[in-house]
Amino acid sequence: METRENRVSVSFSRGIFLTRFGSPLEVVEERAVMVPQPCVGEVLIGVELAPINPADLNVLEGKYGTLPALPCVPGIEGVGRVLEVGAGLGVAGEELEGKRVLLPHGFGSWRSHGTALASELVVVPEAVPVEQASMLRINPATALVLLEHFVELKPGEWIVQNAANSGVGRSVIQIARACGWRTINVVRRAGLGEELRAIGADAVLESSEDLGARIAGITGGVPPRLGLNAVGGESALALAKTLAESGVLVTYGAMGLQPVRIPNGLLIFKDLAMRGLWISRWYKNATLSQRYNLFERLFHWASTGVLHTPVEAIYSLENSREAIAHAMRDGRGGKVLFKG
Ligand SMILES: NC(=O)c1ccc[n+]([C@@H]2O[C@H](COP(=O)([O-])OP(=O)(O)OC[C@H]3O[C@@H](n4cnc5c(N)ncnc54)[C@H](OP(=O)(O)O)[C@@H]3O)[C@@H](O)[C@H]2O)c1
Secondary structure (H helix, E strand, C coil), X not given: CCCHHHHCXXXXXXXXXXXXXXXXXXXXXXXXXXXXXXXXXXXXXXXEEXXXXXXXXXXXXXXXXXXXXXXXXXXXXXXXXEEEECCCCHHHHHHHCCCEEECCCCCCCXXXXXXXXXXXXXXXXXXXXXXXXXXXCCHHHHHHXXXXXXXXXXXXXXXXXXXXXXXXXXXXXXXHHHHCCEEEEECCXXXXXXXXXXXXXXXXXXXXXXXXXXHHHHHCCCCCXXXXXXXXXXXXXXXXXXXXXXXXXXXXXXXXCECCCCCHHHHHCCCCEEEECCHXXXXXXXXXXXXXXXXXXXXXXXXXXXXXXXXXXXXXXXXXXXXXXXXXXXXXXCEEEEEC
16 A cells, blocks of 8 residues: 555655754754655655745845745755545646655755645746756746846847856856847956856956946947846946936846945936836736746756756755855856755
């Protein structure tokens, strides 16, 4: 007879717990806990991979837009397999068993096992590489919304972004190329030009100095209408100054920890619009069909190699501090992931 014990071969699961906010290396501890049992309408998921994103580090520090109640298991996104189906799901539950799914919002992905409502799951096609699947829900989704939500871009139109070597930045480059838009990419260090051009960047600039003139040289004098800012401070101002009249600067990250300061004249005489994006809010407000459409395209691009985020290292949950220290390093060549 099939029992829970032979379907789920382990009785203990592991998780990284956050009990207080503070320095990311000091506030996490790895613990063993019982494998949770799915309630009515829920499934048990065995986590495969979960990345460490900048937003996760902000949560550990207690410096994010919304903070979880403590103690909690951090981890904003990830991917896993449905191991067991709770009561009340009928045929829909049977269909979910064994499927790879995106971990839903609030799951806390830095763990080996967890339960979730079946209704919140998005099934991942097997053609999507598991590493890419673990990182799709936040950064590539953000990139797609940044490119489509604020300015109706025409074929061949230029956009400009900073932090272009980030996960989001690379997705912007790849999606823009797939959709027929052109990107000018500002990075903060030398030596990335060849790599970013190889994934579809049209231009890579290693500093924001004299940005307007250099962009005019690249675009033949046509200023971009969309600027994407994940840094703030002087870098954001440099982007704003290059934009066309009534252009839009969208701020979605604050890696430089400096506020966006825009001279009055850019607002009065150029009518620039300052917008922001938080992908969690987009998901909350999106209709089912908007979400479905977004995932369908991301899965297609990830399974065909159009979208690819490099991974620098994969750590076990037992090595949480080492993993977090690695994710905090400047000049990484890719994302740091936890293996569930
Ligand atoms: N609003 C949203 O919904 C949303 C969604 C996703 C991400 N984000 C934000 O987007 C940003 C990028 O996230 P990610 O996961 O794509 O990042 P990531 O892959 O971890 O890479 C971080 C990038 O930031 C660059 N960077 C770090 N400090 C910097 C500084 N002081 N000045 C300029 N660049 C700096 C790094 O440059 P090097 O390559 O030179 O080290 C690296 O390219 C983060 O701020 C994140 O919170 C926001």
